[in-house]
Amino acid sequence: MEKRATIKDIANKAGVSSGTVHRALNGKPGVGEAVRTRILEVAKEFDYRPNYVASSLKRKALRVVAAFPGSNEQNRYYYSCVWQGYRAYMEEMHDYNLQVIELPYYGEVNGQGAELNAVLARYHNEIDGLITVGHLEDERGKQAIRHFSELGIPVMLVCDDIPESGRMGCVQANYDVTGRLVAELLSSQVPAGSSVLTCAGDVLITAHRCIVQGFENYLAENNIQLNTINVYGFLSEQDLAMRLREHLESNPDISAMYSVSARISVTMARVVKALGLNGRLRVIGSDLFDENVENMEAGILNNIIFKNPYKQAYTATKVLMDRLIKGIDPVRDVQYVESVLLFKSNLDMYL
Amino acid sequence: MEKRATIKDIANKAGVSSGTVHRALNGKPGVGEAVRTRILEVAKEFDYRPNYVASSLKRKALRVVAAFPGSNEQNRYYYSCVWQGYRAYMEEMHDYNLQVIELPYYGEVNGQGAELNAVLARYHNEIDGLITVGHLEDERGKQAIRHFSELGIPVMLVCDDIPESGRMGCVQANYDVTGRLVAELLSSQVPAGSSVLTCAGDVLITAHRCIVQGFENYLAENNIQLNTINVYGFLSEQDLAMRLREHLESNPDISAMYSVSARISVTMARVVKALGLNGRLRVIGSDLFDENVENMEAGILNNIIFKNPYKQAYTATKVLMDRLIKGIDPVRDVQYVESVLLFKSNLDMYL
DNA sequence: CTGAAAGCGCTTACAG
C-alpha cells in the first residue's frame, strides 16, 4: 500500500534529471553507459513501475491501423463481429491518446494489400501498430503484412495465421479442437455404425480443413465407429445443396450432419428442412448469425459451433495495445479463443 | 479524427476558468446556475468527452474494498478463481490511481460482516466502492452490504445476488440456464424412459435449487420422457455417497448423473468409480478444479459444467470500476456470465 | 551526453 516510486524519485536518488531517467528507462539514445546503468539499478531498487496512464498524456498519439473486410453479403456476420470486438477494446482504451485508422476493404483478393500499402504510403511509415486478418490465399495481403513487420511495426492477426509474415502474433479459433468437440458431441448422440455427413467446405481453406481433420482424428483416436462422408463445396450453393440431397436420400444410415462454415450452414439447414428431416438427424451449424439462430429456434439445427470472432478480435487488439502502450510482448505468438457449443438453452447468453 | 475538445476549450468559449468548468461538469457545488447551464451547453456543442486517464492522475486515489472468502478446503478452487478474476481486472486498471483493500475472510457465517464492518470503521467511511459475494444465508454479511449501500458506496456482488441489499449490481451464473443446458445435453444422449440421478446439493442454496429447477423445467417444457431422482445432501460426504450407491445399485434404469456443485462432483465421481460404472453412465460434474479434471481425463466424468467464477469476478470488477472511474451506471443490475459445457476435447482451452 | 522547462488534461486547495 506504499506510494509507488516515480521517475522523479529515481532522478533524485541517482542525482540526475528526470529527463535522463526517462531516456535511460526507455532505451532512448543520449545517455552515458555509466549513468544508464546507475539509473537502472536505482529503478530496480525502488521496484519502479512506469505509470502508463501518465505517459500516454504527453507522448504523441499512437497510430493504429485496423484492416478487416467490410460488410458485404458473404461475411456480413462474421466480420461485423470482428469489427465490433476490435472497436470495443479500442473504446476501453480511448483515453490513452490513440489515433485509429480503420480500413474496411472489399473485393476478392486485392483489397487488403491495396489498402495497407496505400495507408503506408500516405502516412510515410509513421504507423505504430496494425491489426488485420490473415488471408492465406491472398499473396498481396501477405506481402503487405510482411512489409509492415519489416518496418518494425507490430502486427496482430485474427481468424487465420500467417507465421512467415513476421507478425507479432495471432489470435484465432483452435480449429482442430473445434472439430474434435463436434465429434465428441455427435459420437455421444448417434448410434455406432451410423454415418455423419460433413459439409466440409473448401479443402484449400485452412479453417475448413482443420475442422474436418480434428473431427476425424477424434473418431480415430477414440475408436468411435462412425462413418464419415465429406461433401466439399463452398461457393456454389446450388451444387452443394444438390449433392447433400443425393447423399441424404440414398443413404439411410446418416444420423448427423455438421458444417464447417457459416454460409454452408444455411444451405445445410435448407436441405434438411426441404427433406423434412428435422428431428430425425442431429444437425450442427457453424457460427452465430440470424439465419442460424432462426434455424435453431425452428428445431432444424440442434447446435451451433460458435467461433467467437468478437472475442478473437477483442483479444488480439488487447495484445497489440499491451505491446504499444506498455511494451509487453505476448507470451505466446499464437493464442486460441475457445469455440463454444451452443444449445437452444444457452443461445440467449451469446446474442 | 479531429482533436477532442478539452476543459480548456470549454472554458475559453464560455469565458470562465477551467476550475469552474470542472465544477460544473462534475456537479460539484460552487457554480452559479446560469454559469453551469452555459457551460453544459458549450460542452454539448463541443461534444465534450472527459479524459479519464488525465483525471485519474491528479485526483485522490479511489479506495476499493474487495471481500471474498479466503482459501480453505471447501472453496479453495472456486474462490481462488474469484480472487484471480478480480485481481486481473484491477491489474489492468493499475495506473488509474487506485488504492485496493483486500479482505479475505474465513469462518462459517460471520466472517464477511465482521471484516466489512471493521474496514468501514477503520477508514471512517472514506471508501469509494465494494466488491463482494452475496451470501444469502449470512444475515450479518447482508447487513454490512446494506450499510455500504446506504452510505452511497456502490457495491457489486458476484456469485449470488441480494437485490434487497441496495447493491448497485450483481454478476453471476444463470443457474436456470445451466440446469437447462445439462438437461438438453443429457436428453440427447440417453434413452427415453430412463432415469437421471441428480446430486442436488442443498435445497436452501439458491444456486443448487435453481439448477435443479432449470433441469426439470427443460424436461417438462420439451416433453422429454426422463425420470428424475433428486438426491439432496451437501455437507456429509459419507451419507451422500451411501445414498447415491443405493440408488445406483437398486435402479438399473439410471442412465446419467449430474451434480450441481463442485464438492459434490468429487463424491459423485468416487461412487461411479467404486461401482465400476465408468462408460456405462453419462456423468456431468460441476466446476473446473484438479479432481474434476483428473476424473474427466480418467473417463469417469463425461462433461463438466463450468460456471466461470473468474469471468464473473472480472466482469463485476469492471462494472464497478466503470462506475467509479467513468461514472457509468450498469445498464442492467443483474448480468449473467455464461456457464460452459466442457468436453474432454476442449478442456485444455479453459485450464 | 545532460538538464531545465514546458505541457498533456485534468483536479485540488487556496485566495478573494
Next chain:
DNA sequence: CTGAAAGCGCTTACAG
C-alpha cells in the same frame, strides 16, 4: 460563487 496557480507522472523539444 469564481479564478489563478500548482501539480499528478510522465514526454518532448530545446539549449548547452
